[in-house]
Every structure is written in C-alpha cells, then in structure tokens.
Amino acid sequence: MDCADCQEQVHEYLQREVNEDLAAAITAHIANCDHCEDLYATEDQLNKVIRESCETQTPEQVIDKIRQHIAELG
Amino acid sequence: MLMTPKSQAEKAEALKLIQFEQQAIPLMPKLMRKAMEFTFNNRADAEDLMQETYAKAYRYWESFEQGTNIYGWLKTILKHTSINRSAKESKHQQVGVLDGMADYKLGDEAHSVTVRATKSAESEVLDNLASNDVQDAVDNLKPEFRAVVQMAIVDGYSYQEIADILEIKIGTVMSRLHRGKKTLREVLYKYAQEEGYNVEAAAKESVVREAKKGSKK
Ligand SMILES: [Zn+2]
Numbered sequence: 001m002d003c004a005d006c007q008e009q010v011h012e013y014l015q016r017e018v019n020e021d022l023a024a025a026i027t028a029h030i031a032n033c034d035h036c037e038d039l040y041a042t043e044d045q046l047n048k049v050i051r052e053s054c055e056t057q058t059p060e061q062v063i064d065k066i067r068q069h070i071a072e073l074g
Numbered sequence: 075m076l077m078t079p080k081s082q083a084e085k086a087e088a089l090k091l092i093q094f095e096q097q098a099i100p101l102m103p104k105l106m107r108k109a110m111e112f113t114f115n116n117r118a119d120a121e122d123l124m125q126e127t128y129a130k131a132y133r134y135w136e137s138f139e140q141g142t143n144i145y146g147w148l149k150t151i152l153k154h155t156s157i158n159r160s161a162k163e164s165k166h167q168q169v170g171v172l173d174g175m176a177d178y179k180l181g182d183e184a185h186s187v188t189v190r191a192t193k194s195a196e197s198e199v200l201d202n203l204a205s206n207d208v209q210d211a212v213d214n215l216k217p218e219f220r221a222v223v224q225m226a227i228v229d230g231y232s233y234q235e236i237a238d239i240l241e242i243k244i245g246t247v248m249s250r251l252h253r254g255k256k257t258l259r260e261v262l263y264k265y266a267q268e269e270g271y272n273v274e275a276a277a278k279e280s281v282v283r284e285a286k287k288g289s290k291k
Pocket residue numbers: 002003004006029033035036037
C-alpha cells in the first residue's frame with residue numbers, strides 16, 4: 001500500500017466498499033502516514049458536515065403532504 | 075393579495091412539487107401494496123416505510139429520468155429502504171456505525187494503532203463552516219452528482235444500491251461521488267475564504283504542527 005493506492009481508495013474506504021484485508025491495509029497506512037491521514041480526516045470531516053446539513057432535506061411541507069396522502073390510502 | 079416575486083430556486087422547487095404530485099403520488103396505492111408485503115402486513119410499518127420512500131424519492135427527484143418507468147424507480151427505492159430499515163433495526167445496538175473507521179473489524183494489532191487526534195487544516199476549515207453553506211454547496215452540484223453524494227453519504231446506500239436506483243454502473247457511481255466531493259471541497263474552501271476564515275493561518279499552523287511532530291514515515 002503506497003500513498004497513491006491509499007488516496008485512490010479513500011472514498012471507498014469511507015463508504016465501506018472495500019473488503020476487510022484492504023480496509024486493514026488502508027488503516028495501517030493511514031496510521032503511519034501523516035499525509036494520507038490528513039486526507040482521510042478531511043474527507044471524513046466533509047462527509048460529516050454533509051450529513052449534518054443535509055439530513056433533513058425534504059421540506060416539511062412536502063413531508064406533510066406525503067403523510068396526508070398516505071393517511072388517505074385507507 | 076399581492077404575490078411576491080419568487081426566486082429562481084423557489085420556482086424550481088414549486089415545479090418539482092407539481093411534477094412529484096402528478097407522477098409519484100398517484101402510484102401510492104400500488105406502492106403501498108408492496109410496502110405491506112415488505113412489512114408482513116404491518117400497517118404502521120408499511121406507512122413508515124412509504125413515508126421514508128417518498129421523502130427520498132422527492133430528494134432524488136432530479137435524478138429520475140423523466141419519461142422512464144417511474145413505478146419501477148419508486149419500487150427500487152422502496153425495496154432498498156425496506157432492506158436498510160430492517161438492517162438498521164437488527165443492529166441498532168451497535169454504536170459508532172457512522173463513525174469513520176471505528177467499525178472496521180481489524181485485528182487487535184491494527185486496532186491499537188493510535189490515530190493522531192489533531193485535525194488537518196482543511197478539516198478545521200470545514201468544521202467552521204455554516205450548515206447553510208454546506209447545504210448550498212450540495213444544492214449547487216450538478217443533479218447527477220448531488221444524487222450520488224446524497225445517497226452515499228447522507229442516506230448510507232451502498233454503491234450497488236445506488237447503481238440500481240439510478241440505473242448506472244458502479245464505476246459511474248464511484249466517479250460521480252469522487253468528483254462531487256472534490257467539487258464540494260473546492261467550493262467550501264472558497265466559501266470559507268470569502269467569510270474571512272483565515273485559511274492560510276490554519277494551513278501554517280498545521281505546517282508547524284507537522285514540523286514539531288517530526289517524520290514518522
Ligand atoms: Zn500515504
């Protein structure tokens with residue numbers, strides 16, 4: 001595992017799309033490489049802020065409408 | 075009553091709602107039957123499942139290719155939502171599922187490697203952004219990128235699931251996610267600069283920190 005490999009896989013690693021062996025190799029590399037650790041931290045942080053700010057993205061009025069239609073299904 | 079002029083975004087949102095009501099809502103009875111099947115005829119569960127499915131369908135609306143099979147599209151979202159819900163239920167006691175690398179099952183050896191607690195300069199910048207900025211930046215992504223970013227990161231779909239729902243290849247899912255995130259990083263960094271967050275100072279600080287630590291490579 002070198003830096004290029006690690007950086008290429010960082011998104012898949014974060015999305016849990018790599019198998020256990022690869023995940024272990026990436027974790028080990030990140031633990032020993034500041035550069036890749038920074039990259040990982042940044043991408044992880046980006047995911048977090050995206051999650052936090054987009055979680056409730058369906059507007060309340062749309063949810064209300066959906067709920068109302070479901071209730072009418074009888 | 076006077077109508078206030080609407081912004082472009084409001085107009086687009088209104089149009090989206092009209093489309094959604096005309097095309098997706100009428101399919102509810104048919105979808106509800108599927109939802110009942112998936113929940114073993116538990117009506118309350120089926121209704122929850124329907125609500126989550128339709129809320130997602132609304133969020134992903136731009137990624138639906140108009141004129142193609144909308145019932146099939148909704149059914150795919152319903153199916154995956156149902157699977158994810160039961161998966162979530164069965165492991166609801168596990169903690170830290172979304173916490174970075176925390177839940178990778180690694181050997182004790184690998185697990186004991188301590189990851190540096192300090193943050194990179196860039197992740198500090200991200201930390202200081204307003205939630206509105208992030209939402210704005212996501213909203214401004216091209217629809218095909220936005221859908222993948224949202225499904226993968228916010229809703230936690232697997233690449234395979236996203237590929238199914240959007241009817242694209244897994245490689246396309248990956249490249250859209252990578253490009254979407256790259257764009258977000260660039261845009262958010264720019265926002266941070268515009269808002270006067272001292273990007274350079276943060277970067278310098280990080281350099282100093284690196285120097286202090288010395289090389290561990
Ligand atoms: Zn590296």
